Amino acid sequence: MVDRSVYRVDPDAVRARRKAAVDARGFWTERLEDGMARVEATSTAERAIAISRRVDALARAVCKDDGRTLAARKSDAHFCLVMGVAWECQCGSDDCDAPTVADDDGPSARAVPGTGSSMTLHVICDLETVAGDGETPCFLDGYGVISPAHLEELISEPGVRVAPIGHSDDPLAPHSPGDPYRPSTALDTVVRARSLYCDVAGCERPAWVCDIDHVHEYDHDHPAHGGQTCPGNTGSKCRLHHNLKTHTAFLDDQTVGRDGRIQSVIITPEGLTVAGPAFDGTDLFPALKDIQFTAPQNAPPAPDTATEPAPTRRRPRLADKHARRHTEREHNRRTRETGQQAQAADPANDELPPF
Known part of the structure; x- marks a missing residue:
């Protein structure tokens, strides 16, 4: 956030410091x-x-x-x-x-395949900055905020490809054709640009080496019952935190605020609630919140390939786990909203801190 402010207030000084650092x-x-x-x-x-x-x-x-x-x-x-x-x-x-x-x-x-001279790096920026008409700071995946002058140097390199996204009024497809579970290239890009890093607070794994995770679990057998492949239900998680969420008692949740900002939380097995990162890509690029996607479509239920008699359980263990997590998320949301309403109604919160 500090870099973003400095780059916007004094771009000439940033350009001079950049040249001195490169030299x-x-x-x-x-x-x-x-x-x-x-x-x-x-x-x-x-x-x-x-x-x-x-x-x-x-x-x-x-x-x-x-x-x-x-x-x-x-x-x-x-x-x-x-x-x-x-x-x-x-x-x-x-x-x-x-x-x-x-x-x-x-x-x-x-040897490892693909050890040639090419390498894919991702830079998030506004189209105005790409055209040289803007001074909005950019973001280099794996590093952080960079200046428009630095972007000019990167664009001048051979093999650079500019891939605009969300520059038209037409809603984008949220998932791959024929597979509602797989995020489309557009949704994949927007989610990573929005997260910048792993969505777990304190984790600095870059977004483009993370997994795209369905916060509310996707139900492959009954897609209408599970989490949708859409901007509000997908996030970026590194492999470690993705596995913790999937295979342990850690619980995550994600909501969309009135301002369009994604708010994520992690609930530990002990019941502690840890808020997600306070800074994300929408702080640098507010237009990310304006990109529209079509409503996700439900896939038909998976074919029944079982050859043995149906189990006597009311539902499979995985379905029980997903249902329990859904109930816990709803309970945590109500508790959080009640606490926020009580805090807003307390007159003491309107007083200035005792400096």
């Missing part, structure tokens, strides 16, 4: 004890993100029997990428199932 980029090494050394460099944010993702992808291209830690593999992967050395899993097994690529100069070496 000061550098590279150096530092001697450490025990025969070790540290390699450091400063670069533009987009280059740092590209390097980090490339190193991370290569470091994870090993089988489960590789004995190195992830941090150690990243160090080795960085060396292999810089020096052009083949990446190898160090499990020592001839039956290693890590990806392989043929090496013309020797035996097969381990």
Whole structure:
């Protein structure tokens, strides 16, 4: 929020600071004890993100029997990428199932597919800023707020593609054709641009490496009974928090305020309510709240493929779990709304703080 305010108040100073920072980029090494050394460099944010993702992808291209830690593999992967050395899993097994690529100069070496020079980065910005007519700050996924001057540099790079969304009055499709469970490309983009990060407060996983989650669970057998694929029922969650929500007693909820802002909460197994992030993409780009989607359509019920007699349970365990969560969400909403109404009616809340 501070960066957004500074970028809007004094864009000329931001441009000058940006130029000075780029000119000061550098590279150096530092001697450490025990025969070790540290390699450091400063670069533009987009280059740092590209390097980090490339190193991370290569470091994870090993089988489960590789004995190195992830941090150690990243160090080795960085060396292999810089020096052009083949990446190898160090499990020592001839039956290693890590990806392989043929090496013309020797035996097969381990490598991750797609380790070429291209890399996809996502920048959220207004069309006016893209055209050079606006001074609205932009957002680089994986980094944060950047200035319009920085955006100009990114757009000048070869291979950049500008993909406008929500620039017409026609409502967009919320899900993929023929599959109401899968968000459409438009909804996927809007949800990530709205969240910026994982929707759990304090989590800094970038939105474009998160999962798109149905807050109210989607009922595949009876779509009309489950959560819809729409802006108000989808959010961004990193894989850790997505699994916590799905497989444990953590409960999440999401509502749309009168101002169109998405409000999310997490209820812990102990009953503690944790509010979602106070800052999201609509603070930077209010027009995100104006993008309209058509009402989601319900898919036909899944075909009954059971060959055994129907169970004697009133409903399956998963349906019981979803029903319990729905009841808990409704109870929590009523409790929260009652507390907000009581607080608003208290005359003491109209007094100024005792400074």
